[in-house]
Amino acid sequence: MSTDSAFTPRSLTASEYIRELFEPADNAAILVRNRSTGHTIQTIAKAEAIAGPGFQTWLANQSAAGSTYRGNESN
DSSP: OOOOTTOOOOOOOHHHHHHHHSOTTOEEEEEEEETTTOOEEEEEEEHHHHHSHHHHHHHHHHHHTTEEEEEEEOO
């Protein structure tokens, strides 16, 4: 374990998190599952699109409707 005292944790938005983990052209898989209906949607898209406002709005709407989501690298 590193004892580097220069590390400062910080909060990231969902878009910032995606941009930190992936290159814009990388593929990533997003799995959205509505717990109350059991309905599942899987999307594979470029990180640039996932981090964009349209996709983030869609995820927020899914979350408001009772869904949970996970992301995974899909190279």
